[in-house]
Amino acid sequence: MRTHSLYPVTVLVLALAGCQPSAGTGTASASPAPVAAADADLLARGEYLVRVAGCNDCHTPGYGEAQGQVDQAQWLVGSRLGFHGPWGTTYPTNLRLRMQALTEAQWLEYSANLRTRPIMPDFAVRDMAEDDRRAIYRFVHSLGPAGQPAPDALPPGRTPPAPYFGLVLPPLPGAGE
Numbered sequence: 001m002r003t004h005s006l007y008p009v010t011v012l013v014l015a016l017a018g019c020q021p022s023a024g025t026g027t028a029s030a031s032p033a034p035v036a037a038a039d040a041d042l043l044a045r046g047e048y049l050v051r052v053a054g055c056n057d058c059h060t061p062g063y064g065e066a067q068g069q070v071d072q073a074q075w076l077v078g079s080r081l082g083f084h085g086p087w088g089t090t091y092p093t094n095l096r097l098r099m100q101a102l103t104e105a106q107w108l109e110y111s112a113n114l115r116t117r118p119i120m121p122d123f124a125v126r127d128m129a130e131d132d133r134r135a136i137y138r139f140v141h142s143l144g145p146a147g148q149p150a151p152d153a154l155p156p157g158r159t160p161p162a163p164y165f166g167l168v169l170p171p172l173p174g175a176g177e
Contacts, residue, residue: 039138046139049132050076053124058092076140077147082154082164083119089154089164090117094147099140107137117153119167 050056056063059076078094102110111133114122125133154160 042135042138043142045132046135046137046142049128049136050139053136054121055095055136058120059095072143073146075143078150080151080163082151082160083167084154084160084164085118085167085169086156087118088156088158089160090119091150091153092120093150095140096143096146097149099137100145102137104134104137104141108133111137 051068056068056070056075058081059078060070060074061077061079061081062074063070076095078097079092082089082091099107108130111125111128112130114125116122128136
């Protein structure tokens with residue numbers, strides 16, 4: 001993990017630490033509580049997992065072309081680039097909006113049983129430890145909502161509008177023999 005990726009979390013922790021009410025003032029404060037070190041570690045782990053698991057590769061427009069040098073404010077907003085194959089056409093979900101619509105418990109249940117259409121490697125998410133899926137949720141949720149929903153999936157036999165990747169798959173070994 002790059003050390004500069006922890007910088008925003010560190011700044012947030014330090015900034016929030018200064019927002020505590022003074023002892024003995026007797027007034028309630030609307031200031032948020034500081035981010036505990038464990039929470040900061042969880043956010044940093046979530047960011048790391050999003051990077052190395054390849055979430056940005058599809059869910060962040062232009063990420064691959066920019067060799068990962070995309071401002072975090074643009075991360076995980078979904079894409080209008082379709083993946084077209086025998087299953088129809090799928091589009092990478094706007095994870096920022098999706099995570100805002102789910103509680104952490106809902107995400108943990110959903111991600112433990114994730115079954116999606118190609119080309120999403122849902123098996124990789126299902127195989128993650130619960131703590132890793134929690135870290136991803138916390139990180140993505142902390143980014144806040146951004147962007148627009150991805151287009152709806154298209155059924156087989158319908159040609160999507162550009163841009164899209166057209167995937168032609170070879171027959172599976174033993175199929176049709």
